[in-house]
Amino acid sequence: MTETVTERTQTKVPEPQSDGRRQPRRRRRAALRTRIWRERQMYVFILPGLAFVLLFAYVPLAGNVVAFQQFSPFLGIGGSPWIGLENFARIFTDPELGTAIVNTLLIALLQIIFTFPAPIALAILLNSLISSKIKRWVQSVVYLPHFISWVIVISIWQQILGGAGPVAALLASLGFEGVNIMSNPDTFKLLVTAQVMWKDIGWGTIIFFAAISAIPQELYEASAIDGARPMRQMWHVTLPGMLPVISLLLVLTVGNVLTVGFEQLLLQQPIVGRDAAQVIDTFVYFRGVIGGDWGLASAAGLVKGVLGTALVLAANRLAKRMGTGGVY
């Protein structure tokens, strides 16, 4: 923490401006050029990554023009007719989109409340384990579900929590007949959140572990001398030490918040119904991709992208205001 602040302060220190503005600026530019030339071999390493981003992230952005077309893959962008904002008008007059937006926001909210803090808690918990052997073993086990595809995850959940699974059998033996957690539309959003948590909690801890290990050991020693017990240390040393990383990830999560697990929901939608499981992504999929309505799908994607950007900017500003620096 202290180091980061110092670094920032250093870069922000303005250069002396005794000779007016032009002089130092030119000098700085020349210096940059010189520095680039000096490190030219290093800069070559940037090229593949830069080319990748340009080719696969920026060039495809141009494809968004499809949102203003009645697009036919065979005719291409050049041959398809332009229809202005008609696709956008169609999205916003669709009654089902309302349900999809509400569901998306609810699931997103649940995920921010429950899924986001979960790996932080787990990381802190694991960090407090003394035996590094057990710690490593637990880490490996909790990473595993991340690598399992959603189809398998849902099958596993159904085997365990479905109507014919051991949980239902146990509940039945206790007198609660016919409990099927997997097909209850009322609790579906919690189920979805729990599934995401189970799948990705371990994976999420990786970055928080890194944050914890970056906290200087002296701080713990100092706090111990001051009489802090483990809970106090967690509150006053560990958590503040993790704060920059937490706020960074929170900002990024918020930007992605409208993407709430397409495959996971698509697979379970027939079981609990559209009212419970239709989200923006599945809406786009059914209307756009399955229905062959590429223009409408792109328009919905574009709207989602714009909203996501706005959310990132807002979250970043909020993070800055809270004093953690934000992402940029």
Add this chain to the structure above:
Amino acid sequence: MISSNISRRSLLGVGLTAAGATAFGLTACGSSSGNGGPSGNGSAAGPATVPTYRAQPLADAEAINSSIPGIRPVYTTRPAEYWQSVEQPPGSGESVTTLQMLWFAPPDALPENPVWQELNERLNVDFQPGYASGENYQQKIATTLASGDLPDIMFLQDGEPAVQQAITDGAFADLSEVLGGDGVLDYPNLANIPTHSWKNSMKQGRILGVPRTDPTITKATVMRRDIADAIGLSGQPADAAELREAFSEVTAYAEAEGLDLWPVAGLGTYEIELAARWMFRVGTDWQLDGSGKLVNFVETDAYAAAIEWLAGVWSDGSFHPDGLALGTGAQRNNAKQLFMDGKTFFEADDASWLATQGMNQAELTVQGAQCEFLLVPGHDGGEIVVPAGNGYWGICGFPASVSDDPDRLRELLGVLDFWAAPFGTKEKLLLSMGVEGYNWERGADGEIVPIDDAAAQTNRQGLTWLGVQGPSVITLDEDNGHRAEGLMAQMEHVTSAAVDSPVLGLTPPSGASMGARLTQIHEDWRNQIVSGRSPLDALEDWRQEWRNAGGDQIRTELEELLAAND
């Protein structure tokens, strides 16, 4: 027999279009042709003549044939002799690129693949297959079309919106002139494709590809005979009430015996719901009422009765506890597995899969298990009504540019002619069994014995699913030969009750784009009502939502198409 999965998946995927015969669509967009007919190549021309039908000789082997038209012959032995239906290799040594389906692991490259080498030699082409899997077909065909670089032979699931759009845009060669009427006789195996497949696959009266022919009805229902005996059901159920009662007794029996056994696995559209629709004589997806107006099956009283019956079966506890999940397309294989593991009493699937694999698997897994075809009764003990399908699933088409090159067109049609070779020919033997000495060998009596080599199997399977095939037959091996009579009785039971849709072969312009949404509405409401989450009278809300979401629009479009046809 993977085709039942495929069709179902694709049906669900494309919103029940391109139905083929394996199942029938819920919306009448279940047929074929494109939005507005092919433009650019022959749209100005009138309707093409349907290709002439000329039967090829049947295979020289023991078979049971039905007198009812449209029923697949059931062979209980393999032919002693195979005959050659394609005299000259159709190719000129040039390359032939394809877009075909890959349902299996990808085959090895040419140098390591004797089946591929044999194909190249027999066809005299440099065969270069391109693949789309069942899951990514939509993306693959859309990107292929967008690239502008179309392969020579494309398997077109013509219910896909992207394909329909491309048909309207004139992407594919119009084959009406070369294949219409007697033109097809130049390709004897293509002339052996049944007329209904050609007719139903034409787009606004034009032939844009060779259909993958299927029987118009492929579904069959089975039950566990040993369990039926145990609950005292000695014969076939007499009516809907008795079938429901039998299901309840299976549950009671399973509980008493402590068995992992359920009467029905999932609430599947093409399984138990299908049987209920047969029983309650719901009929085709679209029907003409007394005044000549189109009515959708959802709007009929018969369907309301079918749903009520299903809700009763559900409330009896006769479905697997995960019945809603097991009824989805994604979990169809799990539901089938339950039957094969001896854990369900009832199953419905492709007759061929049941007779050659499903029933046998269940009997092998559970000691004492015996499977029998279930002859679904009319709900009141009377007749059943079975809607007939299109009789094809997808077409093989060529890029429009091929129309300008008669030699190339002949070559490509020759390749399809090879693939359409019927059972009993040397060509079909290569396509369905592979290469002698690699995939199979001759037994002591000269009979064909498959070599147990999974890699060789993969090398054949992946390559040979091009799309086009000869008229389908069912071949029962030694283990399943005894099912022949029962299988035939089942196929006759359903096929004799078949009715054609009044809108067969018509495709409303909005069908493809609205199909997915309407399917969703259907499955959603059905699941809600049957599982008791919504009351039975919510059917009226269901109908209303269906009408508003496009049902009425499709009805109007179909009525216009019908009027134009008159």
